[in-house]
Amino acid sequence: MSTEGKMSVKNRARLALNNDFLRSAVRFTTERLRSGKIQASADHGSWDEWRERGRQIRLHTIANLDYYLTQFADNARANGVHVHFADTAEEAVQLSLNIAKQKSAQSVVKSKSMVSEELHLNKALESIGVEAVETDLGEYIIQLADETPSHIIIPAIHKNRYQIADLLSKEAGETLPPDTSILAGFVRNKLREKFLDAEIGMTGCNFAIAETGSMVLFENEGNARMVTTVPKTQITLMGMERIIPSWTDLEVMATLLPRSATGQKLTVYMSGITGPRRDEDGDGPDEMHIIILDNGRSLQLGDPEFQELLNCIRCGACLNACPVYRQIGGHAYGGTYSGPIGAVLTPALKKNVAEWDDIANASSLCGACYEACPVKIPLHDMLVSLRRRKVEAGRGNKLEGLGMKGFAAIMNNSKRYRAVIRLGKIGQKLVARSGEIRLKAGPLKGWNTYRVTPTLPKHSFRDKWPTLEQEIRGGLQNMPSGMEQRLQNIMKDRNKGGGS
């Protein structure tokens, strides 16, 4: 159920807002994840310091991405991995299909990968007759429902357990109770055969370690372990920005990622994979491919407003903290990536501000995403930059543009501003009743559907000021001497370079 580009975010949001199942499921899980994250970061003790360390590692890596990518690719090749670079989604899909054909694969088992979602790879595999089986529980559910993930780490966050039981019952051919452990047990049994049959195991990549050419996976279900050990061939899909320089850096990331994502101190399984199976290894694939995807990522390099987007470690904390996501869930964002990171990443990767304009408007700029982000990406500022670029490109809403011209003309002159307030007081008489406006029409329609509007009082502060000023001057006493001194000190500090 990809809704990419077909509807406006407003309409997609309306659909979500009318879906009580979706809203309560999203609330339930984001609340759990977000309070887990808040608790885990508080327990950590020096969270902000570690956030800054994480940010510095990401900043450094992205600033030297070409160096680290080359280092990673060289080391991975030395380990016996086939490393492929794909500039576009199409190229990455083609590379994957070629490997599948070469291996005469009938089926592919997959662990969770957002890059695979970005490529719509399952559909592509099916089109050449290869069965793609998602083995992450959430992804499996989404695949059964023929939907796309609505959250970057909890793909089926918009479904409650009754809906999930219904879906799985259909698959089972019998009624399964809405009991999480029974449902998970059913899926586990079902997937066991799939693991054994598949010729190819496909994974995403949480981090790629440049110094050894290794890839690291974080997961909670153990399915990625199966995917990377049972099938004979492994394909790993990774965005080109997944790199970190060293295993020492991984310590910081392993501290930040699970805590931010789910509030866990540690992820249940963390696998580091360095090349295909060696003779002395007990298991592992005979052949290993890594496909490194650009698909718009390198467009951000050198862009002072957006380069930090590549610092993202896909933890989902910004989604869980976002009050807009909380109301509308992920599908309303219309792209593979949702929530605040999706609202910026989707248009940025496409470099097409016009087509994706409205997503950037679906934010109140409250900054909860920035506060939650383990690597401090200023998503709220990026949203404003996207809006500005659209206006600069002449693609802004015409009516809004006129309105803003009017705003500037009034606001750059205090006399004109004052005259307009006076006009407003006359104008509002037409619509105001006992100090408020309830009219649901024209520009007030949206606002007044949920609120009443206050009216302008008889006198503005400006009108009152001359009298107020005189009255106060009359009764004024001296400032307490300690206070006077404080103010003087603050001014002195400020001149020395301090300040608020």
Place this chain on the structure above:
Amino acid sequence: MKISLFVTCLSDTLFPRVTESMVRLLARYGLQLEFPELQTCCGQPAYNSGYWDEARASAKTILDAFDDSDFVVSPSGSCTYMVHHYSSLFKDDPVYLQKAELLQKKTYEFSQFLVQVLGVTDVGATFKHKVTYHPSCHGSRLLGVKEEPMELLRSVKGLELVPLPFADDCCGFGGTFAVKMADISGAMVTEKVDHIVETEASVLAGLDMACLMNIAGNLRYRGEKVRVMHLAELLYEGLEEKEVKQA
């Protein structure tokens, strides 16, 4: 020493009582605020919507108005934080860039000014009501004003402060967002007000009239009786309440 009032267009036009309370409260400490009439709006509506030329036109009135002020104090965390954006807004204009950097250092939100600058955490007010507090996003998250209002509220005699569930969640205002994405914004303010009603507080206090107007609008729409007050209004009324009793 020149201490100036940055009234903000919203408090100037729609909520003059708020600024008046602030001025009267500060006068008790011997502060004679001055009010430069050149100022209009901080430019935030245009800035956030991506119309930076228009934002600059408006922001210039603020930068010019407070040129020779030593301290600037405003009843809004959001408008105070807007001043922090001026250095990117005027990065190509050396004259205004310099003004912007200076103004950022000397501008304070009301509670920040009381606590950090004047060193006042107890104004001596009495306010016998059950109060809950909504921390507006820009003030608390971006400007970092979190503890100041709490300290001020906790020192008010007779005031019962009840925690607001999901207090940190945005009220859904977001400037033009409330108009452009009316349904999302409506869902957000509806949830915010649900939580306010849940607390059974008779007063909701805050530090930003834009958010408070949004919340009050929904409260009134639903016929809820909760009174919505800016902290300055609450503190000043609390002082008067006490003095009326003493007289």
